[in-house]
Amino acid sequence: MQDLGGAFAQALWLIIELDRDLVEIVGLSLRVSLSAVLLAALIGFPLGAAIAVARFPGRGVVVAALNTFMGLPPVVVGLLIYVLLSRAGPLGELGLLYTPSAMVVAQTVLVTPIVAALTRQTVEDLRGEYEEQLHAFGVGAGGLVATLLWEARLSLVTVLLAGFGRAVAEVGAVIIVGGNINHVTRVMTTAIALETSKGDLELALGLGIVLLVIVLVINGLASGLRSAVAQASHV
Amino acid sequence: MSEAAAIAGSVAPVRTLAGGSAVLPIAGEGLVVRRGGRILIDGIDAAFEGHGITVVLGANGAGKSLLLRLLAGLVKPDGGAVTWAGRPPDRGRALGVGFVFQRPVMLRRTAIANVRYALKAAGVPRSERDAIARRALQDAGLEALADWPARLLSGGEQQRVALARALAPAPQALLLDEPTSNLDPASTLAIENLVGLAREAGTRIVHVTHDLGQARRLADEVIFMHGGRIVERAPAQSFFDGPSSGRAQAFLEGRIVL
Numbered sequence: 001m002q003d004l005g006g007a008f009a010q011a012l013w014l015i016i017e018l019d020r021d022l023v024e025i026v027g028l029s030l031r032v033s034l035s036a037v038l039l040a041a042l043i044g045f046p047l048g049a050a051i052a053v054a055r056f057p058g059r060g061v062v063v064a065a066l067n068t069f070m071g072l073p074p075v076v077v078g079l080l081i082y083v084l085l086s087r088a089g090p091l092g093e094l095g096l097l098y099t100p101s102a103m104v105v106a107q108t109v110l111v112t113p114i115v116a117a118l119t120r121q122t123v124e125d126l127r128g129e130y131e132e133q134l135h136a137f138g139v140g141a142g143g144l145v146a147t148l149l150w151e152a153r154l155s156l157v158t159v160l161l162a163g164f165g166r167a168v169a170e171v172g173a174v175i176i177v178g179g180n181i182n183h184v185t186r187v188m189t190t191a192i193a194l195e196t197s198k199g200d201l202e203l204a205l206g207l208g209i210v211l212l213v214i215v216l217v218i219n220g221l222a223s224g225l226r227s228a229v230a231q232a233s234h235v
Numbered sequence: 236m237s238e239a240a241a242i243a244g245s246v247a248p249v250r251t252l253a254g255g256s257a258v259l260p261i262a263g264e265g266l267v268v269r270r271g272g273r274i275l276i277d278g279i280d281a282a283f284e285g286h287g288i289t290v291v292l293g294a295n296g297a298g299k300s301l302l303l304r305l306l307a308g309l310v311k312p313d314g315g316a317v318t319w320a321g322r323p324p325d326r327g328r329a330l331g332v333g334f335v336f337q338r339p340v341m342l343r344r345t346a347i348a349n350v351r352y353a354l355k356a357a358g359v360p361r362s363e364r365d366a367i368a369r370r371a372l373q374d375a376g377l378e379a380l381a382d383w384p385a386r387l388l389s390g391g392e393q394q395r396v397a398l399a400r401a402l403a404p405a406p407q408a409l410l411l412d413e414p415t416s417n418l419d420p421a422s423t424l425a426i427e428n429l430v431g432l433a434r435e436a437g438t439r440i441v442h443v444t445h446d447l448g449q450a451r452r453l454a455d456e457v458i459f460m461h462g463g464r465i466v467e468r469a470p471a472q473s474f475f476d477g478p479s480s481g482r483a484q485a486f487l488e489g490r491i492v493l
Contacts, residue, residue, distance in 0.1 A: 132309055133340035137356040138329025147352075151343050 004205070011206030026210060029187040032100055032174070033167040036107030040115045040163055043108075045156065048119025049145040052127055066120060069113030074106075078176030081106040085177065098179040103187070106173040111163040118159040123148045157226045165215060188214075258319040258331040258407050259439055260284035261306050267314030268301060268463075275301055276312065277463035283408065287455035288430070288440040290471070292447070292486065297460040299443040300337075303410050306441065307334050330357040333401030333409040333438075337416055339393040341385035346392075347372060349385050350400045357404035371403035372396070375429055391422025398429050402438075409433055411442040415449065427453060447487070451475060459483040 014022045051062060083089050085097040085105075096102045126148050134144055149156070171189035178185035180194055188211045195204035262282035268275045276298050283289060283306070291299045304310040305317055308324030319328060330353065342349050350368035359367065372381050375395045380388060385396055394414055401409060411430065415423040430453060434440055444450055450457065454471035459478065467480045478484050485491075 130340060130342075132304075133334075133336060135309055136307060136329060136332075136334040137353055138326040139356050140326055143356070147342070153343075 007202045007205035008209065010202045011209040014206055015210065022207075022210065024183065025186055025188055025191050025207070026214065028100060028185070029168060029189075029211075030214070032103045032187060033107060033164060035104045036111055036167045037115075037160055037164045039104070039108045040111040040167075041160060044112045044115030044163075045119050045149055046145060047112075048116040048121075049123045049149050051116070052120045052123035053141060053144050053148065063117075063120065066113055066117045070117050072110060072113065074110055074170040074172030075176065076172075077110050078106055078173035081109060081173070081177045097177060098181060098185060100178070100185060102177040103174045103185060106177045107167040107170070110170060110173055111167050114166055115159055115163045118162060119149075119152075119156065122152045122155045122159065126152055154226060154230055157222055157229065161219060161222045164218060168215060168218075169211070256320070256328060256331075258328050261317070261319055261332065261408055261439075261441075263302070263305060263312075263315065263317045265315030266302070266305055266312045266317070268298075268305070268310070269313050275463050276305065278315075279463075279465055281458070281465060281468070283439055283441055286434070286437055286439060288434050288442055288453050289456045289458055290450040290454035291441065291443045291458045291460060292445075292450055292483075293460035293466075294486070295445075298463040299460055300412050302460070303334075303412050303441065303443050307332055307410050309334070330404040331407050333404070333406035335394070335397050335401050335409070335411045335414045337413045339390075339397035341388070341393050341396065343386060344384070345382050346377060346385045346388065346396045347381040349396055350403050353400045354403055359404065367403055371399045374402070374432065375399040376425065389422075391418045391425065394418060394422065395425055395429065398426060402429075402433055406438060408439040408441070411440065411444075413443055413445060416445060423449070459486065 048066075051059070051066065081102065082097070084091045085094065085102055086092055087097070096105070123145075127144075130148060130151065131144070134147060139147065169189065171193055174180075174185070174187055175190045175193065178187070178190065180186050180190035186194075188207055192204045192207045192211070195201070195207065260282045261284075264280055266276050266279040279298075279302060281302075291302065293299050301310065305312055308317060308319075308329070317324060319325075319332065324332075342352055344352075347365070347368050350371055351364045354364040354367055355361075369378065369381060372378050375398060377392065377395055377399060380392060380396075385393065388396065394417075398414065409430075415426050418426065427449065430440060430442065434455075442453060451471075454474075457467075457469055457471050457474040458465055459467040459474070459480065459482070461482050467474070467478055467483050469479070474483070475487070478487060
């Protein structure tokens with residue numbers, strides 16, 4: 001390692017001059033990961049809440065499986081999606097391989113179990129307090145799920161954050177299904193991997209710093225959102 | 236038919252909210268509940284109709300709260316059955332039977348939004364919810380706190396919101412599970428006044444309590460329970476003058492009943 005200071009300086013310079021490639025890479029990273037988190041929320045919130053509320057045989061197994069899927073290795077998810085989307089695969093017709101859409105799909109698969117499992121835990125904790133009262137109101141299963149999700153809204157912001165952190169920081173899945181194609185599917189993590197292997201450690205470090213800063217900013221925004229929600233909704 | 240507005244003594248159009256179809260009489264027949272080999276409710280028959288307040292008395296573990304939950308349809312009996320107006324309890328009529336828990340469960344929203352939630356669950360059209368909710372809070376003396384976050388209210392205020400919320404859909408019956416056991420005297424008085432108004436409006440009330448003083452103040456009729464059974468059911472006056480069972484006598488005298 002030649003010099004960390006130089007890397008910082010270069011990173012700063014890239015950011016200050018809003019380097020076009022850098023902006024493009026960062027933009028795609030955010031677009032892919034935020035889309036994946038949004039999709040994961042649409043699936044994971046109701047799924048997690050439903051599992052929290054429902055009672056059925058084998059529920060314990062489902063919960064255990066969900067918790068296990070939180071730790072899915074990104075490369076394995078990438079490989080699975082690659083097989084599905086490759087020309088010869090069952091979804092090959094869609095021609096999604098090596099596109100940002102494929103990366104969104106892969107990250108959604110990665111993040112949905114995280115969102116669902118954490119939502120399940122959060123909602124289940126609330127259920128004990130609310131369930132009898134809501135039954136006394138004549139609220140059915142659907143209403144129970146919706147109400148508990150809304151009551152848990154503060155904690156769910158943190159759940160989304162955990163999901164986003166996982167998505168934006170992973171490299172294994174997006175590099176397999178996206179291919180790290182310049183100007184098409186290159187995101188921060190794949191660019192860092194590439195620059196490192198090319199020996200351009202300054203640029204790799206610079207991108208790494210940008211990635212950290214972005215995660216930091218998103219965290220700040222989320223915690224701002226959290227307290228805004230708290231104030232608006234009187235928790 | 237009780238009506239939230241009637242509680243305040245104001246003139247209101249005659250309409251039923253949650254009372255779309257009848258729930259009275261609320262009846263339990265041959266109720267049995269077992270948990271882990273213990274019999275918690277041991278063959279109870281009881282029906283509630285007409286008007287007035289029935290106070291359910293008894294020591295801890297007598298099965299008072301459990302009986303109330305059975306009547307509300309919140310707990311399924313292991314034996315016997317509960318009926319509302321001759322049919323098993325159903326969701327559609329749930330708000331015809333108001334329930335107030337020992338610890339108020341406030342949703343994370345304003346006081347009035349809590350009341351609106353119950354009205355929505357009762358199927359009241361959106362355009363009418365706010366006015367009815369505001370009136371219900373007014374009747375509880377809570378209009379100044381209507382737009383406060385419910386969870387920031389004091390315990391007594393929360394319980395009054397919970398009672399206003401239960402009364403807003405104009406239930407035919409109101410089941411109270413020790414609603415004042417955690418409250419100070421002033422809050423207890425506010426709750427008792429509100430319960431009294433609901434009774435005058437014709438709501439059938441079943442009130443579980445530990446508090447003998449409260450029982451004397453409110454009861455039209457007393458049920459005394461012990462060991463999962465109804466030991467005695469009598470008009471309040473005659474119960475307090477001289478209960479027919481030895482256990483109830485001991486309970487009234489403040490002796491410890493085992």
